[in-house]
Amino acid sequence: MEKSYDPAASEPAILQRWLASDSYLRHPGKGDCTITIPPPNVTGILHAGHALDDAIQDAIVRQARMRGRSTRWIFGTDHAGIATQTRVDKKLKEEGVSRLELGREKFIEACWDWTREYGGIIQEQIKRMGCSVDLEHERFTMDADYAQAVRRVFVDWYRDGLIYRGRRIVNWCPSCKTAISDDEAEYHAEAGHLWLLRYPLAEPVEGVDHIVVATTRPETMLGDTGIAVSPKDPAKAAFVGATVVLPIVGRKIPIFADYHVDPGFGTGYVKVTPAHDPNDYAMGEAHGLESINIFDERARVVEGYGEFSGLDRDEARERIVAWFSEHGLLERVEDHEHSVMHCYRCDSSLEPWLSEQWFVAVDRLRGPATEAVTSGAVTFHPKRWEQTYLTWMAGVKDWCISRQLWWGHRIPVFYCEDCGWTDALIEDVEICPVCGGRHVHQDENVLDTWFSSQLWTFATQGWPQTPEALEGHHPTTALVTARDIIALWVARMIMSSLYFLGEVPFHDVVIYPTILAADGSRMSKSKGNGVDPMDLIERYGADAMRFNLLSLCTGNQDVRFDAEFDPKTGDFVRSARTEQARAFVTKIWNASRFLLLNMDGYTPGPPVADTAADAWILSRLAKTAAAVTDGIAGYAFGDTARTIHGFVWNEVCDWYIEVTKTRLKDVSSRAQTQRNLIFVLDVSLRLLHPLMPFVTEAIWGSMPASWLDFSRDGQSHERAEQLMDAAWPEPEALSAYIDERSERAFELARSVVAAVRSTRARYRLSPRAALGVRVRTQVPAVAExxxxxxxxxxxxxxxxxxxxxxxxxxHKPTGSVTVVEPDFDVHVIVGDLVDLEAERLRLAREIERARADLAGVERTLSNQGFISKAAPEIVSRKRNRARELTETIQGLVDQAHELD
Known part of the structure; x- marks a missing residue:
């Protein structure tokens, strides 16, 4: 082994060896572990969320592989309809070409060219992370066989009455010029206004000649076809049945009562625009109102509205408000914050828009999908996300699946212009099967990207062409994904799998926490607070990045990543937690190197508990193996990372290796000590491997055989060439080493040793200075x-x-320092080596100084003027300083008590 470990040099070399082998592929085994990677956008790049997702999946797969299971981690990408089309559109514009000039066929060719040029970036990044994913059988949602699966699903649902075409309100993006599903819309709180507009009555009611409506969108008033009031509002009852003359347009519209109206909002009169609001659409359907689209696909006012025609939404709002003001019909304007829907791709404000679209009727699908979770067939981890799923399923609306794009799976519905025939077909047709006419065309729309990705677990494994390939590998083991696509993807995968296969697509859904910036905000390149996983790998190595990310999985909904950036350049500077993970990698390397340098004359053999330290470490090893095994299998990655970190660093490196150094020099104990050390190191490396694959593989290449490589009768097995192919240390095989009494005995002794060492360190005493120790305890068993x-x-x-x-x-010995433990007190006699009286005075001064500093910081933090005006980072530093001073004072007080 090299003196120091260099991940930049070692990791790529190890990766090449892994890729050259066939270990990433599926092999026969006892049991199955099949996982499909959530397909990233074909033109995407890895971000922190992807990196955590992939690290989790790799840990699951690597452990299952080592446990002898048939494993396959299916890699693939999504064609990302809107995102890819937008990028190709932009590229063409830069070249002076428009999509419409190019035509559909050539534009799709341009999209294919784009995906071929940029589609491999994320694969290379995932590969560099060390993810043992099956790259030889990469899938793409636009592959020919996958496209056939998509058509099969559409056709079957169409013929079963689950897919229909209808004129409904959809969320329309005027920038992308396509419909967006409810679940893809993002809501942003925005400061706006509430405009109170006067609408004249056709005939006065009780001496009143007008009503006042309140609206956040005056530009849509051109499409008003009714005025609604609450039936619970008695003050409005006399106006129900009256007619209003719509300003500007002159349209006569009725006033009616409907329970959709909140009598406490605005004036209690609500303008109803059925073509531009979902609630208004529902009221319009119930009361027979006309639905009038006043916007075109670019959200510009259509022809027929005089000076307002051709204006975009913002321009129309300004001009309409001005018109009302000029005609004395603007009552007043109030400030009003409200939630506005935005496109998840381009961030444009979405427009509720009445249009002809294709929908999936979900009523027959959601029942079985709900039962799949309530029955336990699908389990969410953490469990709280189950309620998110069930709540969405209870209120789910029919799914708008058509998108006004060219790139994607074209809707397989064909129309005959001669006889009116319409049908959904698996294969394209050019001649009408009814009348023989040749004027047949296919629907222009494409399917929502989520429609195709809902088939991911089974269409990637050969369905429907070779359904037998699914046997034993479906349902898949787990889906690891983000919470924001529980509705968009997880629910729809369950619905489609139950319909077509009669089984759930996966047994477990693992929701990883959202990684936020250090200040708690969303990571974003535009904000300059996003950290590139490739930067972390370049600086710290893949193992350190992976281990840090996995340690963040604490069951919390959100976690903060401690990336620091240069305030002047915006460049990434450091991540303290990832540095700590790198220090752990270094610790593992150095400890392993020390042991392997002391293996001269080593001969394999079983571990034996010759000493209390041996019995303790073997028992701790067996318990750690059980905790790590169950932790990965139970998706508790944060707990697992902390468990293995504490065991390897604190127990193996800091204690066991230290206490065996003298025994390694003793000829009589050397051979057995070597066997014990190699056994402990070997098991530790295997347990660490799913979380830190590179450094453990690097050390494994220098390891001699341990007793794990032998059968129970002592016969040698062929040692795996790669650690990733080695056997997992099963808890059952190690359970015989568990020895509670030996663990307790060693822990007691370790506490006394730690008390002596901490006293030496605190008072800077030589490690060679012999000290007297008196232990006081009231527990006979502890004393013994x-x-x-x-x-x-x-x-x-x-x-x-x-x-x-x-x-x-x-009686407390003279000249002693006291360390209090739960069951006993340790009195370390320092005698004349320490001036205890001077130490008391020093501690008193330090406590007084620290308390004065804390009082100053607390005065600043209690000043509301400071809190309101100071930059957030300055306030945060002050609060951190207050916590540090509080901890310092407590530590100093504890030291003072030791001298009493």
Whole structure:
């Protein structure tokens, strides 16, 4: 092994060896672990969420592979209809060509060219992370066989009455010029206004000649076809049945009562524009109102409205408000914050728009999909996301699946212009099967991207062409994904899989936390607070990045990533947590190197608990193996990362290796000590491998065989060439090493040693200075155990003598420092080595100084003027300083108590 580990040099070399082998492919095994990667956009790049998602999946797959299961991690990408078309449109415009000039066929060719040129970026990034995904059988949602699966689903649902065409309100993006589903719309709170407009009555009612409506969108008034009031509002009852003359247009529209109206909103009179608001559309249907589209696909006012025709929404709003003001019909304007829908792709404000679209009727699909979760056939991790799924399923509306794009799966519905025949077909037709006419054309729209990706778990595995390929590999093991697509994707996958296969698509849904910037805001390139996983890998290595991300999986909904950026350049500077993960990688490497340098004459053999330390570490090893095994299998990655980190760093490196150094020099104990150390190291590397694959694989290449490589009768098995192919240390095979009494005994002894060492460190005493120690305890079993461990404690802690006494008649030794433990007190006799009185005075001064500093910081934080005016980062630093001073004071007080 090299003296130091360089991930930049080591990781690419290891990756090439993995790729050259066939370990990423599926092999026969006992049990199955099949996972489909949530397909990223074909032109996408890896972000922090992707990196965490992929690290989780790789940990699951690597552990299952080592446990001898048949594993396959299916990689693929999504054609990303809107995103890809937008990018290709932009590229063509830069070249001076428009999509319409190019034509549909050539534009689609341009999209294919784009995906071929830019589509491999994310694959290379996932590969560099060390993800053991099957790259040889990459799938794409526009592959020919996948496209056939999509058509099969559409046709079957169409013929079963689940897909229909209708004129309905949809969320329309005037920029992308396509419909967007409700679940794709993003809501942004925006500061706006409430305009109160006067609408004249055709005939006065009780001496009143007009009503006042309140609206946040005066530009849509051109399409008003009714005025609604609440039936619970008695003050408006006399006006129900009256008629209003719509200003500007002159259209006579009725006033009616409807329970959709909140009598407390605005004036209680609500303008109803059925073509431009979902609630208004529902009221219009119920009351037989006309639906009038006043906008075209670009959200410009259509012809027929005089000076307002051709204006976009913002221009129309300004001009209409001005018209009302000029004609004395503008009552007043109030400030009003409201929620506005935006396109999830281009961030344009969406327009509720009445248009002809294709829909999936969900009533027959949602029942079985709901039961799949309530019955436990599909389990969410963390469980709280189950309610998010069920709530959405209870209120789900019919799914708008048509998109006004060219790139994507074209809707397979054909029309005959001669006889009016219409049908959905698996294969294209040019001649009408009814009349023989040749004027047949296909629907111009394409399918929503989520329609095709809902088939991901089974269409990627051969359905419907070779359904037998699914046997034993479907349902898949787990879907690892983000919470924001539980409705968009997870629910729809369950619905489609139950319909076509009669089974759920996966057993588990693992929702990973959303990674936020350090200040709690969303990561974004435009904000300059997004961290590129490739930058983290370049600086710290893939293992460190993966381990840090996995340690963030604590069950929380959101987690903060501690990326720091240069305030002048905006460049990424550092991540303290990832640096800590890199330090762990270095610790593993250095400890392994030390052990392997001391393996001269090593011969394999079973581990034996010759000493209390051996029994302790073997018991801790067995428990850690059980915790890590269950942690990965139960998707508790944060707990798993902390468990293995604590065991390897604190117990193996800081304690066990240290206490065995003298035994390695003793000829009589060297051979067995070597076997124990190699066994512990080997098991530890295997447990670490799913989380940190590179450094563990690098060390494995220098490892001799351990007892894990032998059968129970002592016969050698062929040692795996790669750690990723080695056997997992199953908890059952290690359970015999669990020894609670030995663990307790060693932990007690370790506490005494730690107390002596902390005293030496605090008072800067030489490690060779022999100290006397007195232990006081009221627990007989503790006293007995510590007496049994006296030789070990004295030897490792440089203690000249150790006495263990009961509390009765015990007097604190002169010149001693006290460390309090749960079941006993440790009195370390420092004698003349430390001036205890001077130390008391020093601590008192430091406590007084720290309390004065804390009081100053707290005065600043209690100043509301400071809190309101200071930059958030300055306030945050002050609060952190207050916490640091509080902890410092407590530590100093504890030290002072030790001297009492």
């Amino acid at each position: 155990t510590l007496r049994e461990q006296a030789d070990f404690i004295c030897g490792i802690a440089a203690v000249r003598d150790l006495e263990v006494s009961s509390a009765d008649g015990f």
